[in-house]
Amino acid sequence: MYDTVRGWIREARHIAVLTGAGMSAESGVPTFRDSQSGLWARFDPQELATEAAFRAHPQRVWDWYAHRREMIARVAPNAGHVALAAFARRHPGRLTLITQNVDGLHQRAGNTDALALHGNIAEDRWLEAPSACCQPDTIEAGHPPRCPVCGNLRRPGVVWFGENLPAVALEAAEHAVSHCDLMLVIGTSGEVYPAAGLAFTAHQSGARVVIINPEPTPLDVVAEQCLRAPAAVCLPSLMA
Ligand code: APR
Numbered sequence: 586m587y588d589t590v591r592g593w594i595r596e597a598r599h600i601a602v603l604t605g606a607g608m609s610a611e612s613g614v615p616t617f618r619d620s621q622s623g624l625w626a627r628f629d630p631q632e633l634a635t636e637a638a639f640r641a642h643p644q645r646v647w648d649w650y651a652h653r654r655e656m657i658a659r660v661a662p663n664a665g666h667v668a669l670a671a672f673a674r675r676h677p678g679r680l681t682l683i684t685q686n687v688d689g690l691h692q693r694a695g696n697t698d699a700l701a702l703h704g705n706i707a708e709d710r711w712l713e714a715p716s717a718c719c720q721p722d723t724i725e726a727g728h729p730p731r732c733p734v735c736g737n738l739r740r741p742g743v744v745w746f747g748e749n750l751p752a753v754a755l756e757a758a759e760h761a762v763s764h765c766d767l768m769l770v771i772g773t774s775g776e777v778y779p780a781a782g783l784a785f786t787a788h789q790s791g792a793r794v795v796i797i798n799p800e801p802t803p804l805d806v807v808a809e810q811c812l813r814a815p816a817a818v819c820l821p822s823l824m825a
Contacts, residue, residue, distance in 0.1 A: 590795050590810055591823055597679070597767035601758075602669060603783055604684045604691070604816075607772020607798060611817035612660045614688055616772075625649060635746050639712070643738055647729040650741040654706055662694035665771070665816040668824040670695030681761035683754075685773060685780050687743045700754040700761075702780055708742030750779060762787040771797045772816050775804035784808075 594600065606616035617630050628649070632638055639646040662670075673680045673696055682699040684691050687706040691699040709730070711719055718734035725731050730739040744750055762768055768787035775781045781804060788794050788807035796808040797816055805811050812819055 586810060586812065587819070587823065590812065593767050593793055593795070594823060597765070599761070599765045600680045601761040601765040601768045601787060602680060602682050602771065603768065603773065603780065604682070604686060604771045605773025606686060608665060608684070608816050609663070609686055609688050609690050610772065611663045611665065611815055612690055614657060614660055625652065631746060634743070636748065639740055644728045650706065657688045657706060660690070662690045663817040665820040666690050666694035668820040672824040681765070683758040683761065683783065685777065700758050702744070702750050702754055702758060704743040704751070706741060706743055709739040710742050712738040712740045755779065758783055759786065762792070763790045765792050768792050768794045769797060770794060770804055770808070773798070773802070775802040
């Protein structure tokens with residue numbers, strides 16, 4: 586099974602890769618649907634990662650992201666991230682990396698042009714459209730930081746449930762999956778759209794789809810192979 590997929594990778598003209606939280610699991614970043622630990626155990630991430638949650642409890646949601654940022658700053662790309670980055674370096678223009686992860690680990694491994702569909706946790710932006718008074722150099726520290734003049738709040742630069750994805754990244758991802766001949770879907774539960782729909786687009790456009798995930802997912806129906814293994818274990822030998 587692995588030899589077959591290795592052959593497809595070798596032969597493919599263009600490979601699209603979609604990654605999710607499972608890609609970073611072996612770096613020590615808990616997946617979104619894993620239970621949370623410590624102080625945050627009683628909160629459901631799906632109830633923190635929304636605009637409504639932020640507006641209702643700005644300090645709680647800000648502090649939760651601060652906690653995730655600190656955790657991510659302490660971890661490093663794993664062998665799976667490194668294998669994808671090394672492949673892209675060896676084969677310029679042959680691989681498009683699309684990620685739902687906001688942790689920046691693909692970029693740190695060397696995939697600086699990864700399409701970050703859900704944004705980047707290291708960045709902030711204004712909650713409301715900024716007025717002239719909302720200037721980067723006058724932001725008042727706090728949980729969350731704010732404009733001292735109008736009170737506009739800073740919010741994490743990630744895409745929350747119910748929000749639109751960045752249009753340019755989504756269009757580039759759709760183009761890549763409609764024109765690839767092989768798509769690798771790695772470490773995603775396949776439950777969050779529009780990202781999950783990219784696997785169906787690739788399949789309908791005639792590409793082979795390979796899923797790498799220890800657990801079954803709703804995307805398995807379009808997969809020609811499902812490799813039930815952790816990403817950091819199987820990617821180094823697949824992409825070599
Ligand atoms: N290797 C590969 N897959 C793994 C590994 C691993 N080592 N460990 C776990 N997985 C798989 C799980 O089996 C699961 O299918 O990773 C998946 C993680 O699923 P989710 O936590 O739902 O993450 P994801 O699919 O990325 O979530 C999508 O939803 O919560 C929002 O915006 C957030 O980007 C996120 C999106």
